[in-house]
Structures are given as C-alpha cells and as structure tokens.
Amino acid sequence: MTEGRRKADIRDLAAEAGSLTEFAYRNIRSDIIAGAYPPGAKLQIDDLKTRYGLSASPLREALARLISQGFVSIENQRGFRVSGMSRDDLADITLARQVIETAALKLAVERGDDSWEAGILAAYHRLDRYVLRLAGRPVENLAEFGELHKAFHTALLAACGSPRLLEEQSRLYDQAERYRHGMMQSYLVEQGVGIMDEHRQLMNLVLARNTDAACAMLHQHLGHTYNFCFGDSGQTELAQTAPP
C-alpha cells in the first residue's frame, strides 16, 4: 500500500513515472490488483488525495484510464468504484483470452523467426530459474513471479504481428491478475515446480511449430485460473469456445 509519504518523495517518484497522472495510475492500479481495495469499494477522491498525496486532477485522469482497463467503473454523478469480481466475470475474461491468445499464437507460429524462438527460450529460462529458486518456500515476492509469467506468455505471441491482439492480451492478462492474486500463494505451494511442466510442454509444442496442439494446450492452460479459483468440477463450468 502506498501511504504516508512526504511530498518530496512523491515528486521524485512522479518524475520517475513521467507525470503525477502516470504515478497515480500505476499505484492505484497495483493497489487494486493487490486487493488493497475490495471489489466494489468506493474510490473517494478526498481519500485518494491524502493517500497518494496528490490533488484531484491527476487522480481523476488516472481513474479515467483505469476505467478503460476494466479496473474501475464510474456512475454519473456519484463517483468511482472498484470494479466487481465474480465467477461470471472471470469466466468471461477466460473466454476472451482463449479467443485472442489462440488466434495470436497461431499467427505467431506461422510467422515467428529465430529471434522469436530465442525470446521464448529466454523467457522460459528466467521463469524456470525463479520457480526453482522458490522451491517450496513461502513466496515473498509474488509480483516478480507475475511479471516473469506474463513475459513468458507474451513471448509466445510476440511474433503474431498484430499490435492490437497483443495489447488486448495484455489487458486481459492484467484483469485476470486480480483473480490470480488471491490464489497465487497457495497455487505456487500446491503446484510447486510442477507448474513448469505444463509451460515446458507448451513451449515445446510451439517451438516444434505444432500449431493445433499448441493452441489446444494454450486454450486449456488458460482455464486453470478459473478452475483453481472456482470449483475444479470439470470443464462443464467454463463455456467452451473452440475445443480445438
């Protein structure tokens, strides 16, 4: 949580971020993802002003951006609140990710060149090493795992050639992050190093340019978050898109 800072500090951090709006955006965003604000919570600008040490303008601009990222909603003359979370919502995120990511993966496998392959191997390696280093111990830095994990999935799609598909996958990934966050701790402990098995398999299918199998596996992989968060009771829960 970002609180109780002196003004001098804030200006430094803001300069680093580029602007106070950017600073506010990043902080509120990560606070929402981390669960510092419960879903549906009211975001009062007066509170935010004292909490982040800024005035209204940059805060409201940051919130406007968060609206379009799906983290915040606004109601006409009664302010901002944190977007709700629900089973249906995660199901929708998952569905959309399956659509976007399998399409992008297909394109990437068709178009990817050597440096795309290299990027995948590098991202896998970093993730793998991090998980090994963790090995059982309670996780102290979840954010880092999140970044490495996202980087790997991004690397898979990097060669798809569509800025918009990539941007949308990033947006959806981040939305899912809020659901992952709560379960991450136990997930990492329960699954442990086994997490990497699936990622390695997926990577191998991709590098072997086995489009169909890779897409099918990715499709299934994306369902894990949902299954772990809400009852593992078979696939029946999740609407099927293209059981490939």
Next chain:
Amino acid sequence: MTEGRRKADIRDLAAEAGSLTEFAYRNIRSDIIAGAYPPGAKLQIDDLKTRYGLSASPLREALARLISQGFVSIENQRGFRVSGMSRDDLADITLARQVIETAALKLAVERGDDSWEAGILAAYHRLDRYVLRLAGRPVENLAEFGELHKAFHTALLAACGSPRLLEEQSRLYDQAERYRHGMMQSYLVEQGVGIMDEHRQLMNLVLARNTDAACAMLHQHLGHTYNFCFGDSGQTELAQTAPP
C-alpha cells in the same frame, strides 16, 4: 464541427450527456471520426477550451478516455495528438476484427435464441429500408447509415454471451469508422443497393445456423473496408488469419 456556442447552450447539452466530461468525450470523438482533425494533429488544450467552451479538467479526462479507445495518443510532457492512420493500421484493425467477430459469431450461432433471431431481422430491416430510401441520391446523413450498419453487425453477435468480446468488437468497429468515413460517400454510390445483397446472404447463413459458412463470409466481409480504402489488388495485401 462544434464551435461558437454560447455558454448556456453548452450547459444544456452537457446535462443531456450527464457531465461535461462525457460531453467533451462525445464531441471530440465524433469530430475525430468525421475527420475534423487530421491524423497526427496536435490537440492543444487551449484550443479545445475555446472550441468546446470548457475548461481543462473535463477535456483532459475526455482525452484520457479517447486514448484507450485508440483515437488519441499522449506523449509524456508534450500533450495529446490525434492517432495516425495508415495502411498497416487498418490492416491490423481488420485482422483483429476478423479474430474477434468470427469467434463471437460462432458462439452466437450456437447459443442464440428466438429473440436473438428477431433482433437480427429487425436490424436488417431498418438498414435495408434506409438504404432503399437513399437509392442513388447523394447521402446527406452518413452518421445514420453508420449507426444502422453497426447495429446490424452487433445484432449478429448479440447472443455470444461475452461482454468483453462485444465491447472489443464495438471498439474496433469504431476505430474502423474513421477509415470508412472518407470513402463512405463514394462507397454507397458505387455499391448502391448491392450493399444489402451481402448483408442479406450473411444474415441468411446465420439464421440457418450454418456456422462455418457464416463465419467465412463474415471474415471476408470485414476485409471490404480495407480493400476499398487501399488497393483492391487481391487478398494478398491482407494477412490471412483463419481462411475458414
């Protein structure tokens, strides 16, 4: 173009929109789509203040929203500009639309019920009547055609059950609108009533629940804007996604 209004007027219109931010958002947005600002043009807050008769705060908030819709871009400490337009950009929009809309259509065809079918027929009817009424005459109200056309495409996907896929198709449709706008006049004249042939065919395939053929046709249909704007020289220009 929205200019030279007295303050009283603006407050009325703003009340209608819900807030000045909303008012600014709508106006700037439609001005960009209509080409009132050339691609890449600088959007200076001072200019916008006099043009729309508002102060900085609601304008900046509106611009923040337009950024996420893809109409505006911002550079750190040097203000806002209208997003550029290019052949590659429209190609990307088209590709993303093909991915999203075919996936959503497939779901809709699987899940759609009677009222979904009714919605499609109604939207088609309205579009058809409008085009007939136009018949050759130079178009005076392009915006209305745009709305009816979008409504028809939305109706096709309405039953897909995914808020996110629907929202993304809407966003992408609007981004493409900027490219359509310039060509629309000549397009309507050249194609005339023939426009409806393809839409009717598409509708019939959908209502017949012929998933594959409908998706294939929609996929091809979405390429028209690109082909009309940039050389009709075969399909080679557009990257193929899933030639279904």
Next chain:
DNA sequence: TCGAATTATTTTGTCGATTTTTTTATCGTT
C-alpha cells in the same frame, strides 16, 4: 414511533490560476 419534508454535510465535477516544462526567439561568438 414512524415517516415525510427540510436542513446540514459530504462529495463530485468543474473552474481559474499557478507552477513546471517545452518550444521558440534572441544574442554573441567563431
């Protein structure tokens, strides 16, 4: 004691002014 109406308080949305940064213009030097 309950509930409608009125008043007070809080909160949002907006404005005008200030600060900070970038851009343009000016000047002196080689």
Next chain:
DNA sequence: AACGATAAAAAAATCGACAAAATAATTCGA
C-alpha cells in the same frame, strides 16, 4: 552563416477553491 548558449513565450500539468449534486441528519407533524 553556423553554432551554442541564454532569454522570452507558449503550452502542459497540476493545484486549491467553488458550485452543483448527492447523501446524511434533523425536524416536525401525524
């Protein structure tokens, strides 16, 4: 004339204050 440094102008970002709206509290009458 070309270049870099400095000063003036313009523009962006931010702030503190205010007006409009919503919410909470209070009063009054049945």
